[in-house]
Amino acid sequence: MEPKEPQINKQVVSKQRVADHGEVYTSEREVNAMLDLVKQESVRIESRFLEPACGTGNFLIEILRRKLNIVANRYRKNQIEFERYSVIAISSIYGIDILEDNIEACKSRLLELFETGYKKLYMDNIKGTCIKSVKFILNRNIILGDALTLKTVDNPEEPIIFSEWSPVNGNMIKRRDFTMCNLLEAESSKISGGLFEDVYESDPAFLPKPVKEYPLTHFLRITNVE
Ligand SMILES: C[S@@+](CC[C@H](N)C(=O)[O-])C[C@H]1O[C@@H](n2cnc3c(N)ncnc32)[C@H](O)[C@@H]1O
Numbered sequence: 001m002e003p004k005e006p007q008i009n010k011q012v013v014s015k016q017r018v019a020d021h022g023e024v025y026t027s028e029r030e031v032n033a034m035l036d037l038v039k040q041e042s043v044r045i046e047s048r049f050l051e052p053a054c055g056t057g058n059f060l061i062e063i064l065r066r067k068l069n070i071v072a073n074r075y076r077k078n079q080i081e082f083e084r085y086s087v088i089a090i091s092s093i094y095g096i097d098i099l100e101d102n103i104e105a106c107k108s109r110l111l112e113l114f115e116t117g118y119k120k121l122y123m124d125n126i127k128g129t130c131i132k133s134v135k136f137i138l139n140r141n142i143i144l145g146d147a148l149t150l151k152t153v154d155n156p157e158e159p160i161i162f163s164e165w166s167p168v169n170g171n172m173i174k175r176r177d178f179t180m181c182n183l184l185e186a187e188s189s190k191i192s193g194g195l196f197e198d199v200y201e202s203d204p205a206f207l208p209k210p211v212k213e214y215p216l217t218h219f220l221r222i223t224n225v226e
Pocket of ligand 1: 049052098
Protein backbone atom coordinates (compact mmCIF):
# COMPACT_ATOMS: atom_id res chain seq x y z
CA MET A 1 0.00 0.00 0.00
CA GLU A 2 1.21 3.54 -0.83
CA PRO A 3 2.22 5.59 2.26
CA LYS A 4 -0.57 7.89 3.37
CA GLU A 5 -0.18 11.52 2.23
CA PRO A 6 0.62 13.59 5.36
CA GLN A 7 -2.28 15.89 6.18
CA ILE A 8 -0.84 19.27 6.91
CA ASN A 9 -3.68 20.57 9.08
CA LYS A 10 -4.03 17.51 11.27
CA GLN A 11 -1.79 16.89 14.26
CA VAL A 12 -1.94 13.12 13.86
CA VAL A 13 -1.94 11.20 10.56
CA SER A 14 -2.47 7.72 12.00
CA LYS A 15 -2.13 5.85 15.29
CA GLN A 16 0.44 3.63 13.62
CA ARG A 17 2.67 6.56 12.72
CA VAL A 18 2.41 7.92 16.26
CA ALA A 19 3.45 4.51 17.60
CA ASP A 20 6.25 4.00 15.05
CA HIS A 21 7.70 7.50 14.81
CA GLY A 22 6.15 9.65 17.54
CA GLU A 23 4.53 11.66 14.78
CA VAL A 24 2.35 14.34 16.38
CA TYR A 25 2.58 17.74 14.73
CA THR A 26 2.73 21.01 16.61
CA SER A 27 -0.22 23.35 15.98
CA GLU A 28 0.32 26.69 14.26
CA ARG A 29 -0.60 28.59 17.41
CA GLU A 30 1.98 26.74 19.52
CA VAL A 31 4.60 27.08 16.80
CA ASN A 32 4.16 30.84 16.67
CA ALA A 33 4.14 31.17 20.45
CA MET A 34 7.46 29.28 20.56
CA LEU A 35 8.97 31.30 17.73
CA ASP A 36 8.00 34.48 19.53
CA LEU A 37 10.42 33.41 22.26
CA VAL A 38 13.22 33.88 19.70
CA LYS A 39 11.46 36.62 17.76
CA GLN A 40 14.57 38.58 16.81
CA GLU A 41 16.19 35.53 15.21
CA SER A 42 13.01 34.42 13.47
CA VAL A 43 12.79 37.70 11.56
CA ARG A 44 16.51 37.96 10.75
CA ILE A 45 16.74 37.00 7.08
CA GLU A 46 20.01 35.07 7.33
CA SER A 47 19.64 33.43 10.76
CA ARG A 48 20.03 29.67 10.47
CA PHE A 49 17.47 27.22 11.80
CA LEU A 50 17.73 23.42 11.84
CA GLU A 51 14.83 21.22 12.87
CA PRO A 52 16.07 17.65 13.34
CA ALA A 53 12.60 16.01 13.27
CA CYS A 54 10.83 18.51 11.05
CA GLY A 55 7.79 16.44 10.02
CA THR A 56 5.99 18.32 7.26
CA GLY A 57 7.66 21.55 8.36
CA ASN A 58 5.25 23.23 10.78
CA PHE A 59 8.10 25.19 12.37
CA LEU A 60 10.10 25.74 9.21
CA ILE A 61 7.13 27.13 7.28
CA GLU A 62 6.40 29.74 9.97
CA ILE A 63 10.07 30.72 10.16
CA LEU A 64 10.19 31.12 6.39
CA ARG A 65 6.92 33.07 6.41
CA ARG A 66 8.38 35.54 8.92
CA LYS A 67 11.60 35.94 6.95
CA LEU A 68 9.86 36.33 3.58
CA ASN A 69 7.54 38.97 5.03
CA ILE A 70 10.60 40.98 5.98
CA VAL A 71 12.12 40.43 2.51
CA ALA A 72 8.90 41.60 0.79
CA ASN A 73 8.55 44.64 3.03
CA ARG A 74 12.13 45.74 2.46
CA TYR A 75 12.84 44.78 -1.14
CA ARG A 76 9.54 44.51 -3.05
CA LYS A 77 10.49 47.49 -5.24
CA ASN A 78 13.73 45.91 -6.39
CA GLN A 79 13.26 42.49 -8.00
CA ILE A 80 16.87 41.28 -7.96
CA GLU A 81 17.24 42.24 -4.28
CA PHE A 82 13.94 40.54 -3.48
CA GLU A 83 15.19 37.38 -5.23
CA ARG A 84 18.60 37.48 -3.60
CA TYR A 85 17.28 37.93 -0.08
CA SER A 86 14.57 35.31 -0.63
CA VAL A 87 17.26 32.83 -1.65
CA ILE A 88 19.29 33.77 1.45
CA ALA A 89 16.21 33.28 3.66
CA ILE A 90 15.45 29.87 2.16
CA SER A 91 19.08 28.74 2.24
CA SER A 92 19.22 29.32 6.00
CA ILE A 93 16.44 26.83 6.79
CA TYR A 94 17.31 23.16 7.41
CA GLY A 95 15.29 20.09 8.28
CA ILE A 96 15.66 16.35 8.73
CA ASP A 97 12.95 13.73 8.94
CA ILE A 98 12.98 9.97 8.77
CA LEU A 99 9.80 9.68 6.67
CA GLU A 100 10.01 10.33 2.94
CA ASP A 101 6.45 11.62 2.53
CA ASN A 102 7.07 14.17 5.29
CA ILE A 103 10.23 15.42 3.60
CA GLU A 104 8.48 15.75 0.25
CA ALA A 105 5.53 17.60 1.86
CA CYS A 106 7.91 19.88 3.75
CA LYS A 107 9.85 20.85 0.62
CA SER A 108 6.61 21.45 -1.33
CA ARG A 109 5.18 23.69 1.38
CA LEU A 110 8.33 25.81 1.59
CA LEU A 111 8.57 26.09 -2.19
CA GLU A 112 4.90 26.98 -2.53
CA LEU A 113 5.15 29.69 0.11
CA PHE A 114 8.02 31.31 -1.76
CA GLU A 115 6.45 30.89 -5.22
CA THR A 116 3.11 32.37 -4.15
CA GLY A 117 4.72 35.55 -2.79
CA TYR A 118 7.12 35.81 -5.73
CA LYS A 119 4.35 35.47 -8.33
CA LYS A 120 2.12 37.91 -6.48
CA LEU A 121 4.79 40.60 -6.73
CA TYR A 122 6.31 39.96 -10.16
CA MET A 123 3.62 38.01 -11.98
CA ASP A 124 4.91 38.21 -15.58
CA ASN A 125 8.54 38.60 -14.69
CA ILE A 126 9.36 35.65 -12.49
CA LYS A 127 12.65 33.97 -13.36
CA GLY A 128 12.88 30.22 -13.93
CA THR A 129 16.48 30.40 -12.72
CA CYS A 130 15.39 31.77 -9.34
CA ILE A 131 12.81 29.01 -8.83
CA LYS A 132 15.45 26.48 -9.91
CA SER A 133 17.94 27.79 -7.32
CA VAL A 134 15.28 27.64 -4.60
CA LYS A 135 14.33 24.04 -5.51
CA PHE A 136 18.00 23.04 -5.57
CA ILE A 137 18.61 24.52 -2.12
CA LEU A 138 15.50 22.91 -0.65
CA ASN A 139 16.60 19.54 -2.02
CA ARG A 140 19.94 19.98 -0.27
CA ASN A 141 18.64 21.45 3.00
CA ILE A 142 15.58 19.32 3.75
CA ILE A 143 17.05 15.88 4.23
CA LEU A 144 15.61 12.39 4.45
CA GLY A 145 17.70 11.11 7.32
CA ASP A 146 17.89 9.70 10.81
CA ALA A 147 18.70 12.46 13.28
CA LEU A 148 19.86 9.86 15.84
CA THR A 149 22.35 7.94 13.70
CA LEU A 150 23.16 11.06 11.60
CA LYS A 151 22.96 8.87 8.47
CA THR A 152 20.72 9.13 5.43
CA VAL A 153 17.69 6.86 5.13
CA ASP A 154 18.50 5.80 1.55
CA ASN A 155 21.96 4.61 2.55
CA PRO A 156 22.52 3.97 6.28
CA GLU A 157 26.31 4.10 5.65
CA GLU A 158 26.13 7.61 4.24
CA PRO A 159 26.48 10.55 6.65
CA ILE A 160 23.98 13.42 6.58
CA ILE A 161 25.70 16.31 4.83
CA PHE A 162 24.52 19.90 5.12
CA SER A 163 25.44 22.71 2.77
CA GLU A 164 26.32 26.09 4.16
CA TRP A 165 25.34 28.91 1.78
CA SER A 166 27.12 32.17 2.49
CA PRO A 167 26.35 35.35 0.56
CA VAL A 168 29.53 37.02 -0.69
CA ASN A 169 30.03 40.24 -2.68
CA GLY A 170 26.41 40.99 -3.46
CA ASN A 171 25.00 38.34 -5.75
CA MET A 172 27.53 35.54 -5.19
CA ILE A 173 27.14 32.52 -2.93
CA LYS A 174 29.81 30.33 -1.39
CA ARG A 175 28.75 26.75 -0.75
CA ARG A 176 30.59 24.53 1.72
CA ASP A 177 29.42 21.06 2.73
CA PHE A 178 29.80 19.64 6.25
CA THR A 179 28.83 16.32 7.79
CA MET A 180 26.24 16.79 10.50
CA CYS A 181 28.39 14.67 12.78
CA ASN A 182 31.29 17.11 12.44
CA LEU A 183 29.03 20.11 13.02
CA LEU A 184 27.67 18.56 16.21
CA GLU A 185 31.14 17.65 17.49
CA ALA A 186 32.25 21.22 17.02
CA GLU A 187 28.99 22.49 18.51
CA SER A 188 29.35 20.32 21.62
CA SER A 189 32.76 21.89 22.25
CA LYS A 190 31.06 25.23 22.62
CA ILE A 191 28.82 26.50 25.37
CA SER A 192 26.27 28.10 23.06
CA GLY A 193 25.88 29.11 19.45
CA GLY A 194 24.35 28.56 16.04
CA LEU A 195 24.80 26.16 13.18
CA PHE A 196 27.91 27.10 11.26
CA GLU A 197 31.23 28.88 11.28
CA ASP A 198 30.28 32.26 12.70
CA VAL A 199 29.90 30.43 16.00
CA TYR A 200 33.44 29.12 16.02
CA GLU A 201 35.31 32.31 15.31
CA SER A 202 36.31 32.75 18.92
CA ASP A 203 37.89 29.29 19.17
CA PRO A 204 39.39 28.09 15.90
CA ALA A 205 40.49 24.81 17.53
CA PHE A 206 36.92 23.58 17.09
CA LEU A 207 36.26 24.76 13.56
CA PRO A 208 34.30 22.09 11.69
CA LYS A 209 36.03 21.01 8.47
CA PRO A 210 34.07 21.10 5.22
CA VAL A 211 34.02 17.85 3.25
CA LYS A 212 33.71 19.87 0.06
CA GLU A 213 33.97 23.49 -1.04
CA TYR A 214 32.50 24.98 -4.19
CA PRO A 215 33.59 27.97 -6.24
CA LEU A 216 31.80 31.27 -5.71
CA THR A 217 28.65 31.21 -7.84
CA HIS A 218 25.91 33.67 -8.74
CA PHE A 219 22.79 32.89 -6.69
CA LEU A 220 20.74 32.36 -9.87
CA ARG A 221 23.23 29.77 -11.16
CA ILE A 222 23.95 27.58 -8.16
CA THR A 223 22.46 24.51 -9.80
CA ASN A 224 25.30 24.60 -12.35
CA VAL A 225 28.13 24.00 -9.90
CA GLU A 226 29.23 20.50 -8.97
C1 LIG B 1 6.42 14.79 17.12
S1 LIG B 1 6.65 14.86 15.34
C2 LIG B 1 7.11 16.55 15.22
C3 LIG B 1 7.04 17.12 13.84
C4 LIG B 1 7.33 18.62 13.76
N1 LIG B 1 8.60 18.91 14.38
C5 LIG B 1 6.25 19.41 14.46
O1 LIG B 1 6.51 19.90 15.59
O2 LIG B 1 5.15 19.56 13.92
C6 LIG B 1 8.14 13.94 15.22
C7 LIG B 1 8.72 13.78 13.83
O3 LIG B 1 9.99 13.15 13.98
C8 LIG B 1 10.19 12.24 12.93
N2 LIG B 1 11.20 11.29 13.42
C9 LIG B 1 11.04 10.26 14.28
N3 LIG B 1 12.22 9.65 14.50
C10 LIG B 1 13.16 10.34 13.80
C11 LIG B 1 14.56 10.21 13.62
N4 LIG B 1 15.27 9.25 14.23
N5 LIG B 1 15.20 11.07 12.81
C12 LIG B 1 14.51 12.07 12.16
N6 LIG B 1 13.18 12.23 12.28
C13 LIG B 1 12.50 11.38 13.10
C14 LIG B 1 8.82 11.68 12.65
O4 LIG B 1 8.73 11.18 11.33
C15 LIG B 1 7.93 12.91 12.88
O5 LIG B 1 7.72 13.60 11.67
